[in-house]
Amino acid sequence: xxxxxxxxxxxxxxxxxxxRPGAPLVRPRWRRALGALRIVxxxxxxxxxxxxxxxxxxxxxxxxxxxxxxxxxxxxxxxxIAVPVQRAPPRQNAAPITRQVVALGRLLPExxxxxxxxxxxxxxxxxxxxxxxxxxxxxxxxxxxxxxNEAPLRAALEAARATVGVREAALAQTRATVTASRDExxxxxxxAQSAAQxxxxxxxxxxxxxxxxxxxxxxxxxxRAARDQALREVEAARATLSRFxxxxxxxxxxxxxxxxxxxxxxxxxxxxxxxxxxxxxRAPADGTVxxxxxxxxxxxxxxxVMNLGDxxxxxxxxxxxxxxxxxxxxxxxxxxxxxALPEALGGRVxxxxxxxxxxxxxxxxxxxxxxxxxxxxxxxLDPASSEVARRYTNLQVTGRIQVGGAP
Numbered sequence: 001x002x003x004x005x006x007x008x009x010x011x012x013x014x015x016x017x018x019x020r021p022g023a024p025l026v027r028p029r030w031r032r033a034l035g036a037l038r039i040v041x042x043x044x045x046x047x048x049x050x051x052x053x054x055x056x057x058x059x060x061x062x063x064x065x066x067x068x069x070x071x072x073x074x075x076x077x078x079x080x081i082a083v084p085v086q087r088a089p090p091r092q093n094a095a096p097i098t099r100q101v102v103a104l105g106r107l108l109p110e111x112x113x114x115x116x117x118x119x120x121x122x123x124x125x126x127x128x129x130x131x132x133x134x135x136x137x138x139x140x141x142x143x144x145x146x147x148x149n150e151a152p153l154r155a156a157l158e159a160a161r162a163t164v165g166v167r168e169a170a171l172a173q174t175r176a177t178v179t180a181s182r183d184e185x186x187x188x189x190x191x192a193q194s195a196a197q198x199x200x201x202x203x204x205x206x207x208x209x210x211x212x213x214x215x216x217x218x219x220x221x222x223x224r225a226a227r228d229q230a231l232r233e234v235e236a237a238r239a240t241l242s243r244f245x246x247x248x249x250x251x252x253x254x255x256x257x258x259x260x261x262x263x264x265x266x267x268x269x270x271x272x273x274x275x276x277x278x279x280x281x282r283a284p285a286d287g288t289v290x291x292x293x294x295x296x297x298x299x300x301x302x303x304x305v306m307n308l309g310d311x312x313x314x315x316x317x318x319x320x321x322x323x324x325x326x327x328x329x330x331x332x333x334x335x336x337x338x339x340a341l342p343e344a345l346g347g348r349v350x351x352x353x354x355x356x357x358x359x360x361x362x363x364x365x366x367x368x369x370x371x372x373x374x375x376x377x378x379x380x381l382d383p384a385s386s387e388v389a390r391r392y393t394n395l396q397v398t399g400r401i402q403v404g405g406a407p
Contacts, residue, residue, distance in 0.1 A: 100400045100403065104319055120278070124299065131145060134292055137288050145280075167258070178252050186241055198230070289307075315380050332348065334399050353375045
């Protein structure tokens with residue numbers, strides 16, 4: 001006989017199912033939980049619909065209740081919702097935001113640096129002597145240097161002056177000769193007229209005696225021939241005198257030739273004076289001698305003889321990128337700085353270039369752009385800054401041009 005094992009209550013299932021007919025159906029617990037979860041979306045949908053109606057539609061009853069309670073939608077939060085946005089009014093007369101256009105450049109005299117070259121026609125001439133030193137202040141036309149061709153040119157000038165003197169003496173001699181010839185012609189005319197009068201009287205007596213039958217025909221003919229000859233001599237003397245009695249010296253052929261010879265000599269003298277300028281180098285403008293490139297005995301090269309600059313007014317020549325030049329205006333304030341300057345310099349834009357060129361002032365950084373397209377902007381420094389900058393011609397500087405406008 002098999003022994004029955006006792007039933008352990010803990011090993012039995014917790015759910016007891018009644019299998020009898022007509023007993024109620026009992027569902028498992030997880031199915032009941034799943035059925036409850038199906039109601040949650042419906043609850044959220046009802047809540048969202050109520051929130052939408054309350055915040056956006058706001059029925060009259062709800063508005064009255066919130067008004068009576070002093071509430072607003074989203075009250076108690078930092079940023080209420082469903083409230084019209086309160087936009088701030090635009091600011092009136094707001095100050096423009098200040099910006100800068102930064103550019104590299106150099107310090108230059110106001111009229112730039114003048115390279116003094118040998119005069120035209122100097123040829124292979126060399127420097128014979130220097131009349132100035134670096135730092136000297138010169139005026140326009142001052143003698144800066146003398147070339148070795150100055151001596152022969154000066155000799156040619158002296159010869160031209162001597163020729164002019166000879167021509168002037170010849171003209172004076174010609175005028176004196178004409179005056180003497182005029183006086184001689186007048187005297188000759190007077191003698192001819194006197195002889196003609198005597199011949200006329202002799203002819204008249206001979207004619208009277210011939211009528212009386214005292215003088216032969218041969219004597220009569222001789223007196224008539226003498227009278228006619230005297231009259232012809234008078235006409236010749238008058239013609240000679242008319243040649244020298246013209247009032248204008250230019251009408252005298254001899255004087256006219258002498259005057260033209262003198263004019264030619266004076267023209268040669270003027271040419272010699274101009275040629276003498278080919279042996280002397282003069283200052284083309286007022287300024288200060290900045291650099292001398294040659295010494296006595298040397299032939300000037302491509303750099304010229306020396307550099308001049310008017311240091312009384314200094315400027316800064318900045319190279320602004322072509323993409324930023326539209327922001328720069330004439331009169332804009334500029335600040336100029338450099339490591340070598342004891343202080344920052346101030347000025348204003350005086351002129352903006354009209355041509356886009358290649359950049360010549362570059363930064364020392366290896367990554368700097370060395371092939372940019374720029375426009376030159378000229379800045380006139382104020383008097384105090386100009387006094388500081390006069391010792392730093394061609395110094396590379398950084399300019400900051402202040403420009404106004406919205407960001």
